[in-house]
Amino acid sequence: MLAAATMKDGLPFNLDDLINMRVFESNRIDFKATWDKPIKAAVIRTICAFSNDLLNLNGGYVVLGIEENHGMPILPPRGLEGFNLESIQKEIRGTCKRIKPEYQPILFPVHYQGKPILIIMAPGSENRPHQAPDDVNQKGSTYEYYVRQGPETVEAKWELLTQLLELAAKTPFDDRRNLEAKVENLSPILVRRYLHDIRSDLVADGARFDDRDLYQRLRLVAPINAHEVPRNIGLLFFNEDPDQFFSGARIEVVQFGDDADGDLIEERTFRGPLPQQIRNTLEYLNSLGGTLIQKIRGQAEIERTVPYPYEAMEEAIVNAVYHRGYDGPPEPVKVYLYPDRMEITSYPGPVAGLQNKHFEPDQNIPQVPARNRRIGEFLKELRLAEARGTGIPKIQRKMRENGSPAAQFDFDEHRTYFRVILPVHPRYQVLHALREAAHLWAVGEKANAISHLERAFERQPSSGALASQLIEYSFGFGKSELAYKTLSKFEEQLVKSEPSHPYLTMARLLIDRSRVKEANEVLGRIPLSRTINDTVEAAILMKKTNDYAGAHHLFAEAYTINPDDPKIIHEFAQTKMKLAQNLWKKSHIDAKKRLNREAAELLRRAIQLAEDPVREGWCWFDLARTLDWLRAPYSEVEAAYQKALSFIHDEPRFLEGYKKFKNKVRK
Template structure:
């Protein structure tokens, strides 16, 4: 394990916590070819055009499809020594001089040389050209090292950065090295599995991590060091905190809860994310034709994580930015606001789904590096696509991102899942009913339905409410509206609710007509519910069709299995009356299998008792040995000893079998 590099070597080789564009692999060492390429790449990393804090060259490891070819080919001990001498000597020829950090390493008993080239405070640098020509300014563009002079105005923009060391890499002259907490630093090194953890001298660790710098005759922390490794960064940077405010029903000033997260930056982010995750509501439902469950959350955690981390990564922390990062929680959305706005080069058109985002230099290079090594931040340019993807996969509306013309703030808005607002309205209505305010409870549901007619949860609640009030016509109107505006996958779910209401109202004709409508997307639990409704209507053939459409969802539901078996028993009886012997036996055999499944599942004694009784009767009709019939009846009696009919039925069968 390296005691020179701050990053774990295995993570570096697999580009975990560091973008692949910041790592270059070289399979072997040759000063005439590899040496020239390495020198140019060191120059490019030192110039750090995109403010990513340089990068690494790993010599002795080839590249395959953009990844390290492992196990490594390795270098001889002589090549490692020769490469170090050549690199040190030729880096003196960079203009201005730049010394990278060289770290010989061993992986799988093979020798490697890792060249760490952090961003330089003396940029831009030039590397000597062949034949004594004027040196060239090399920069990193993706995973390639290119000549800045051959890339439009890239050289001009590189030179403009000369006097602009990113804020997080600057010296904090008003702080002391003692303001860094060694325990926090070592906790970080443990989290990233760095070999520097074994270094006993704390100040030497700080230097190697580049979180301190020399000023005249003493050392001071860098700003990034204070942000991540001091007890209270807000002493120096007033904006280094997160404020979370939860509002009720979007009414201005109606605050339910306020929380402030302070301390080291990574601790703030983790604490805030845990808080947001605890507030997020989950809803699970069975998937069609499979044993897994599928559902949605009010706000998908990957989207929350990326949005918050991006805000903390890309915001400003200097004296001109005293405002904290703000997270506003409304019933219908989450807003994350940071200061100031995005760096020049990022426009509104870059902040929509599937947009090509320009690779503009980052505001903070060390903050991003630490967050990525801790696994809190994603690779470069991958954050926004992940937010859009997480929201879409959750069934949520698309996020939006905004900033003002003066770029004084940046706001990310994550809309709640459509059904989350519905659940919130139902909770409010339940509270109002508990207080005895039935009319206001109904108005709350109606208001939510008016603003979200595509909500299946609200549609079902409206149908039940109108049904209880005898307003069947209004309940039917709700279904019609939902079928026009809601998702087709939920139409059966809502329609089943209206069928149930119609049955309760005694209108079997309308219930049967509605149940018979063709619904191609009815499956899973919706099909089970429809089958049970069909049994209430005494339509066993329709019930059988719906049970079959339920697929695998039925096999974990003891009630559904039991009722499916009863349906098959009824169909077997019908087949027997028509003298259809094969159909009769097939239905009975299938019923037996279903009942045997019921008694294996976790269910109530009543369910098991009746399942054993019906299994006994089915076995008798299949002319199974009497002992099997008797055993099944005895199991039924054990579960329900008060059911005298079980004993009478057993005695009747015993007499008939003699």
């Protein structure tokens, strides 16, 4: 029988990963530095505990020849030099016959870092619960049930014993024999690919194992009536279409254009071995989004956000595949994509012992037996799943790091389903609504575009981007009252994104329609907390409404923040020139001179900083006009005009201004 055998060549797992506990949980590994009678007694108790597999983790491993410190291996290993490994193995096999009912682990004598060690693999048993002597070295020692509790082997008493006895002869569905399938239904190509992915030496160069041998070493087959049949785990992982054996063993992704009653945009079904389903689904989901990049003022770094953090999606999809039932109901894992969220639903709901409150933030999820023990083990070795109890906290942590709202988890009273809800990042929800509305507007469905934005704005009334677009489309459709209503609702929000944008959009649209007085009123309500770009845009709009005093105030504010931006400097100078032009009384002459001198100084600075030839040409033209008014020497004014023309030689306003200057001088 395979379970009683010694495997001298080829491990069905990666030895380095096992010893360093990279994909194996600490409560599934027990290190022993050497071999003696007390260690033998402890090892037999631990083998018994692993065989009982209380949490359905598929047992565990005892490593002889490596010392531990607080559960961590001390390397390089001490090794079992000076011991006869064949004798130790015979002693273990003989002593394990005293476990009731008899249970035999699988033994692997190997070398690690040049030292001989012995790996004892004790998978979860089909015949649990098992008992072992309290001390195999003592005659008449009492028999007890043992289980693993954390990294320790303990006697199963009271509640632990009750839980263990409830598992009597209950084999998790994924580890059961499948009497409807044949060994030929397993794909040797998929098996070898898996072993290659986990870096097993069963497929290393020079290794010669036939397909049946690999199946046995991975425990993918089991004997029945003088022949072998595949276990369910083998069909789930190593058949091209598990759905033909387990109805619903697939993932369906459905994308909706709006909420549940909205139009279906696309539907995709992912079949194949479970790892392939997971990878293909994640690749598809990741392709639907993108990365939103935003430069943060005052920082060298840029801020990157995604609609859903990949790690959160991965954990949710993997958990759905891992913890769902494959013996019914015949429903696939469902991933529903709405504009504001992703829902991952698996069937049935969680196992007994888990309650809704356990999935609330900052709650610890209790240790309960898993529904599937082999699926989790294989996914962990492929690095698709992590240690038990870490998935939910990781989802919440990754959502938080992305700036996304917290994930939600729920299931019904009868535990018919389990659902994970990942809210989309708020910026992406806005982006989706804007894209949909833009498409509708472009194809002529303008009323639908406005209705779509109204629904989105109802959900996120604090979004300045949504409010701005709704205001613009409302004006474009002749519904200015809706634009004012939108601005008022936005104004009521205590916390806003893009807080200045709706005011700027409204003012611009009013100016375009010659409703200058209304535009000035809107600009007067613009929030004080605004970006420098919004401040500059507001100042430019005020210039267009001839509110040069208001524009001057805002340009002064922007110039204080960024005195090296040629656009700000040039606009600031032009505003001073306009203010000077409006001063016509004799009593204003000093103020007029000061404003023009300040304008000239700003224009010279803008010329020094400008990299755009068009901007530089206009700065020279404005400087020429200012110098002319200040009665600067003729040569200085003419030089400024000529500089302007050297940048834009055919600009009519430059030519006209220079001509007037020359004619005035002749007179």
